[in-house]
Amino acid sequence: MNIKQVADLAKISVRTLHHYDEIGLLIPDHVTESGYRQYSENNLQTLQHILFFKELGFSLKEIRRILHSPDFDTFEALHLQRRSLLAKREQLDKMIATIDRTIANVKGENQMSIEEKFDGLQWDHNPYEQEAREKWGDQAVDDSNQRIGKLSKEQKTEIEQQWQEIYTSFAARIGTPVDSEETMALTKRWYELLNQFGSYSYDAFIGLGQMYVLDERFTKNIDRYGEGLAQYLSEAMAYWGELQKKNA
Structure with a gap:
């Protein structure tokens, strides 16, 4: 279906569909050579979810995080x-x-x-x-925060130092391939550090990386170490996590 047909079907504006595409919430499965958006049946199912969640009071940012979760069903x-x-x-x-x-x-x-x-x-x-x-959403993050709260002051300081060291090392590698040995080794260290005070499967690890770019709170915090770090870290976590799943 073209964008006008979808807009009429869902009783929303064409501009709304353009906006959903721009923010990565609903990207049409096909775009013609002339630049016209074509929506598949899967796209329409996603749109139904979006509209239902909107009706229930969820923000577009929350909806995007839900739909992009690796555990979404x-x-x-x-x-x-x-x-x-x-x-x-x-x-x-x-x-x-x-x-x-x-x-x-x-x-x-x-x-x-x-x-x-x-x-x-x-x-x-x-x-x-x-x-x-x-x-x-961010259940694993909340679980980690609870575990951190139980650590001693000295333990928190040590983890924070390791945390900052890894962020700084990642920031120095922005623009380099995420499949390089150095970045993958750094990503492995990050995964191991997170699991010292949390419980992250490979899917949860990948999902956390997605939140780094979907949630402006994460993005703003992480990009303090280097412009574009959240995006780079997210891509590195996705690549390394998928590779571990494949080799498991």
Whole structure:
């Protein structure tokens, strides 16, 4: 399907699809020689996920992180979205009932307690957002942070020194091939260091690298050691991780 057909089908603007392409959220599987975007069935499935997650209150950055997670599963995502929509429908039904009772109360037809006037008004809680974040987002990062919190001051200082040394070494190699012996050896050291206080599979390691470029908090922090370090480190982690999986 071309971009106009997809926009009409999903009831969104062509500009929105352009934006999704620009930020790497929904990249069409085919672009003609004339530069026209062509969307596959897989693209349409991805778009459905995007629109469902948007409806549930997820930001585009969060959606991109979920969809790009190595653990992302379409079937699980659909079930998560269904449970979340049912919960949202239940909340909306409560809110509608509260409005109806309030209208009757204003007319003098009934009495309402203060608590009843706020029944169903829960704006700041989405339990399924946390479930999605844990399933496809930064669970490994949170686990690592918890383990770091249990370390002694001396242990934290030692790890921080190793951390900075590796970042500095990576920064010095920006622009060199990620498949070079030096970079792969450095990436191996990084993997081993992370696993001293975390539990990273090769997929989780690759996923962490993706977060370095998808989450501006990571990017800003890492690029302090060198412009473009987050991108280079992400690519190095992806290459090394995939190679380890292949040779496992």
